[in-house]
Amino acid sequence: MENGNLSTMAPSSYSDDEVDKAEDAALAAVEAQSNKLRREKKKKCKTFWYPPDEAELLMSIQPTTYPKMPDVSPELEAEFPDIFSQLRATWARCTKGAEQSNMQLLAKRDDFRREYASKGYVTYKAEVSDEDEEEGPRRPRGGGRRRFRVGVVKHSRGARKLN
Numbered sequence: 001m002e003n004g005n006l007s008t009m010a011p012s013s014y015s016d017d018e019v020d021k022a023e024d025a026a027l028a029a030v031e032a033q034s035n036k037l038r039r040e041k042k043k044k045c046k047t048f049w050y051p052p053d054e055a056e057l058l059m060s061i062q063p064t065t066y067p068k069m070p071d072v073s074p075e076l077e078a079e080f081p082d083i084f085s086q087l088r089a090t091w092a093r094c095t096k097g098a099e100q101s102n103m104q105l106l107a108k109r110d111d112f113r114r115e116y117a118s119k120g121y122v123t124y125k126a127e128v129s130d131e132d133e134e135e136g137p138r139r140p141r142g143g144g145r146r147r148f149r150v151g152v153v154k155h156s157r158g159a160r161k162l163n
Contacts, residue, residue: 043127055122061109063102066095 014022050058069091077084112122 043129045125046128047123047125050122050124052121055112055116058112058122059109059116061105063106064098066098 069088072084116122
């Protein structure tokens with residue numbers, strides 16, 4: 001097979017109709033599989049409430065302060081200039097990242113406080129698959145406490161009174 005040209009291959013023993021049918025069947029199988037995957041991956045975005053204790057914790061977030069780079073003796077810095085220049089650059093990147101993180105946390109905290117002031121509760125959104133939604137909350141089997149009843153005997157065909 002030169003340059004991906006199929007015409008140079010030896011003739012096959014299959015007719016054109018058989019080849020077309022096989023191609024159609026393969027395409028249908030691939031499409032069915034992709035539709036099945038799309039159906040399985042359906043997710044919905046659902047809104048949940050934070051419990052009151054977690055909401056209070058979220059609204060009480062305080063920014064973290066980070067220490068500055070310690071002073072180093074000039075003799076030591078002169079001895080290892082490349083190491084200290086890399087250290088200063090790394091320290092600056094870490095400080096910048098920490099400040100951005102603090103700003104994002106404070107913005108989120110302000111959003112929580114605003115939502116709590118307007119609604120009286122704090123919500124969040126999460127993706128829920130169809131399977132999780134169908135199951136619902138799990139309840140214990142039974143339905144209550146088992147009590148001994150005087151004068152009643154249980155058999156395989158039901159309960160019977162003795163008297």
